[in-house]
Amino acid sequence: MVKKFSAFLVVCLLAMALAACGSSDSTGSSGNTSDSSDKNNEESSNKTVTVNHKLDKTDVPKNPENVVVFDYGALETLDKLNVPVKGVAKGSALPEYLSKYEGSEYKNVGSLIEPDFEAINELQPELIIISGRQSDAYKELSKIAPTIYVGINNKNYMDSFTKNAKTLGKIFDKKDEVNQELDDIKQSIQNLQDKTSESDKKGLIVLSTGGKISAYGPGSRFGLIHDVFGVQPADENIEASTHGQKVTFEYVAEQDPDYLFVIDRDKAIGGDTVASEVLDNELVNGTKAAKNDHIVYLNPNVWYLSGGGLLSMEEMIKEVKNGLD
Incomplete structure (x- = not known):
């Protein structure tokens, strides 16, 4: 009787030990799943940039393709950074130094005042960049693709100019290039201010x-x-x-x-x-x-x-x- 009880006790202890191991493995597995989930969330967040702008807060994909640009200031910045675009507002006079965008490889998406929604839809853009003249069309454009506003605040010119440049640098992985350009501009402005202050x-x-x-x-x-x-x-x-x-x-x-x-x-x-x-x-x-x-x-x-x-x-x-x- 004692032997039977001892054998039963051993079995119970073994069962408890196995259960504890299983619980430990389960906990470890759960921890790995959490780590994996955190990593996936981090990777996902690294693929988008949240842009706070005058009209909204917009999540933009990193290095978007089929970019549509209405703001010529943004267009020239992207040109300086060698970032390709697909759609440009050709219905208005393009600045001479941006005349290359008159080429057929760049789709005409309307004028600065009247976006061509059909043409924009055909491009299936991942990002649309606008400023003041297109602000009334923001909601409609946002239905097509993430849309950001990069207009300049004339009462706080340099802050808005700097913010816009850095935003584009962040979206297109051109942070270092943008920072260098901004440093050069800052120095040029300082040189000019030295002249005007005298x-x-x-x-x-x-x-x-x-x-x-x-x-x-x-x-x-x-x-x-x-x-x-x-x-x-x-x-x-x-x-x-x-x-x-x-x-x-x-x-x-x-x-x-x-x-x-x-x-x-x-x-x-x-x-x-x-x-x-x-x-x-x-x-x-x-x-x-x-x-x-x-x-x-x-x-x-x-x-x-x-x-x-x-x-x-x-x-x-x-x-x-x-x-x-």
């Missing part, structure tokens, strides 16, 4: 279109000349806006700027009037800017059609610096 000369920015002119001051569309580059404004009370404040030639004469920076909108869009002819009048010619040959005609392809990209920022710095020399 001068008491004042500047006025005007846009010419259809024979009329509008003025732009700090915080406006072209206000980085004052806000970032450091040129003192001839008039600190110009209403900050995208379209500028309508002014007369009498106003220009009254402000009498040392430098007059001019953007010829008609030249950019193929209009009939020429800014240099519009400004060739007695009132403008009597200003210090005209008398000292300091009327600076800025490249409208860079300033009006594009802007906010790596290429245009480099050109803007160079043009203002040369204009002040």
Whole structure:
């Protein structure tokens, strides 16, 4: 009887030991599954980039293909970084330095104002990049593919410019390249600021279109000349806006700027009037800017059609610096 009980006890102990081993294996297996799950989640997150932008928060795939670009500033940045795109807004005038995108290998996806939704759908894009002119179409575009807004905040130009460049660098694995470009630009701006900080000369920015002119001051569309580059404004009370404040030639004469920076909108869009002819009048010619040959005609392809990209920022710095020399 004792032997039978001892044998039974041994069997029970063995069973308990096996159960404990099984439990340990199960726990270990569960731990491995958790580790594997964490790894998979990490790999999944590494394949997407979450972009916080003015219109939304959007998850974008890393290194997307079939990219559609409406913002010319973003297009020039991607061009600088050698990132291929498939669709471009050709329905509006492309800046001359981006003329290669007129080629048939790049699909026309509409104009800056009116996206061609059918053409965009045909491309089956993985990413759509827009700015202010397309913001009303954001919801419709987002139904087709992840869509991000990269418009510039004129009142905080450098922060938004830097953020946009770094966002594109992160999406397309070009972080180091972007950081180097931004460092170079920062140094160029510092050099320009060193020059403007030593001068008491004042500047006025005007846009010419259809024979009329509008003025732009700090915080406006072209206000980085004052806000970032450091040129003192001839008039600190110009209403900050995208379209500028309508002014007369009498106003220009009254402000009498040392430098007059001019953007010829008609030249950019193929209009009939020429800014240099519009400004060739007695009132403008009597200003210090005209008398000292300091009327600076800025490249409208860079300033009006594009802007906010790596290429245009480099050109803007160079043009203002040369204009002040």
